[in-house]
Amino acid sequence: MNTRQALRYGMIILMTLLIIIVTYPIYSFSPYCEWKVVNMLESASAKIYNIVMNKLDIKDVTHALLLTDLKYSEVDGYDLYPLSYYFTSHGFVVPYNAVPVHAPVYSIPWIFVYYNDTRMSIYIEFSRECLKNVIDSLCSGKITISEASSMIVRKCISKMNILSFNINSIVEKGLKEPSKMWNYLTEKLNKYAAFSIVTITAVWSHDAPALLLLASELHNHICPGLLSGFLMYKYLMMNKLITSRDKVYIIASPVYCKDDVYVQLFDASPGKRRIIVKLLPWSEQDEISKILGGNVAGIVIAYDPETDTGRAYILAFNWTKVHIYLKKYHTSFHGPSWWVSRVIADLYMLKYVNQPDYFVKVLKTIDFRGHVWRYPSLFYELGRAGVDPYVALGVIHGNRTSRSSISAPASASARSTYSPSIVYAELGVIIILIIIIIIMAMMYRKRKH
Numbered sequence: 001m002n003t004r005q006a007l008r009y010g011m012i013i014l015m016t017l018l019i020i021i022v023t024y025p026i027y028s029f030s031p032y033c034e035w036k037v038v039n040m041l042e043s044a045s046a047k048i049y050n051i052v053m054n055k056l057d058i059k060d061v062t063h064a065l066l067l068t069d070l071k072y073s074e075v076d077g078y079d080l081y082p083l084s085y086y087f088t089s090h091g092f093v094v095p096y097n098a099v100p101v102h103a104p105v106y107s108i109p110w111i112f113v114y115y116n117d118t119r120m121s122i123y124i125e126f127s128r129e130c131l132k133n134v135i136d137s138l139c140s141g142k143i144t145i146s147e148a149s150s151m152i153v154r155k156c157i158s159k160m161n162i163l164s165f166n167i168n169s170i171v172e173k174g175l176k177e178p179s180k181m182w183n184y185l186t187e188k189l190n191k192y193a194a195f196s197i198v199t200i201t202a203v204w205s206h207d208a209p210a211l212l213l214l215a216s217e218l219h220n221h222i223c224p225g226l227l228s229g230f231l232m233y234k235y236l237m238m239n240k241l242i243t244s245r246d247k248v249y250i251i252a253s254p255v256y257c258k259d260d261v262y263v264q265l266f267d268a269s270p271g272k273r274r275i276i277v278k279l280l281p282w283s284e285q286d287e288i289s290k291i292l293g294g295n296v297a298g299i300v301i302a303y304d305p306e307t308d309t310g311r312a313y314i315l316a317f318n319w320t321k322v323h324i325y326l327k328k329y330h331t332s333f334h335g336p337s338w339w340v341s342r343v344i345a346d347l348y349m350l351k352y353v354n355q356p357d358y359f360v361k362v363l364k365t366i367d368f369r370g371h372v373w374r375y376p377s378l379f380y381e382l383g384r385a386g387v388d389p390y391v392a393l394g395v396i397h398g399n400r401t402s403r404s405s406i407s408a409p410a411s412a413s414a415r416s417t418y419s420p421s422i423v424y425a426e427l428g429v430i431i432i433l434i435i436i437i438i439i440m441a442m443m444y445r446k447r448k449h
């Protein structure tokens with residue numbers, strides 16, 4: 001082999017190496033088994049649907065409610081939603097009689113179905129470990145889709161309980177022996193999902209509006225705080241304080257469960273900078289409530305981009321009425337009856353979804369004009385860091401911005417398997433290879449001449 005041939009082969013090898021390095025991130029991250037897993041989970045879903053229908057003897061699916069966290073649960077990067085797909089394609093309609101319950105992706109996967117005609121329910125839980133093994137075996141070609149879906153039903157159901165779910169008797173027993181009843185529920189269901197299941201089922205079986213169920217998807221339960229947010233939403237819409245021309249911006253201060261209603265129903269999410277969350281100390285909350293004459297519940301801003309004008313409403317929610325109602329049952333939000341008092345308050349507040357002014361009122365209205373960059377001017381003014389919105393609006397006085405004694409947490413360590421350092425290393429290798437190729441090409445040309 002002469003020098004020219006050696007140089008030519010050298011360049012071919014280097015070019016091949018270059019192509020492998022450059023395309024590595026693309027082929028190493030492509031999903032390879034996704035649709036196989038989807039088809040397998042759908043097939044298992046049909047089998048689980050039949051088990052549920054038979055065990056609960058469901059004659060009319062519109063009288064049944066499905067709750068599940070499968071939409072949000074994942075195993076090994078595979079979303080488990082298709083495991084509930086047969087339900088949502090056979091009579092369970094989101095949000096009318098099916099609520100996907102928000103949960104961290106690493107949660108225990110579960111399905112709960114309640115049948116209103118018999119007041120019976122079924123709770124089914126799946127083992128994450130078992131699901132992972134079945135998916136691994138399927139993707140490595142050791143078993144077929146049909147074998148894998150049968151294995152899920154035979155081996156991966158780690159808990160299956162059929163239980164009577166009469167809300168009235170749950171409340172009755174819960175008032176008498178709150179801890180005992182709660183222990184029973186968390187044992188039959190699971191301790192993370194029990195509050196979601198009890199509250200959503202209670203409210204659904206008392207004719208909850210579909211939009212309240214929709215709001216409960218994100219919040220993952222229905223508590224008096226969420227219901228207060230729904231009543232404020234209803235108040236704003238029924239009194240035409242918000243129209244379809246408006247964009248809604250929220251100053252969530254005080255912040256509590258109500259604010260998830262705005263995120264879900266007004267698309268006022270923090271990422272879109274449509275909601276600013278500011279903790280309000282109890283002392284300040286009391287002071288503002290006293291000055292304005294109502295339990296202050298945050299600020300809702302309706303902004304019309306066409307006219308570049310807007311209105312801010314400081315809202316109040318009458319919690320005194322809720323506390324007085326709970327006293328009739330000799331219970332409160334605190335102590336061992338915390339859960340049952342929330343169910344009782346939910347059912348009480350639910351009666352007023354079409355009369356929200358029984359609880360809600362506007363304490364103060366502020367008109368404004370103009371915008372700053374993409375924000376309505378008042379939202380920008382009240383939302384900026386270090387600004388106390390109630391001081392800025394002149395409701396209370398004084399310098400409220402105090403320096404926090406808590407230091408900022410250290411920056412999170414990079415855990416990604418495809419970290420920037422790998423990118424830099426790869427870029428370095430590519431640059432070196434390019435330089436070698438150029439030098440070799442120059443040597444090759446020199447020899448030719």
Ligand SMILES: [Zn+2]
Nearest residue numbers: 223225226257
């Ligand atoms: Zn809540």
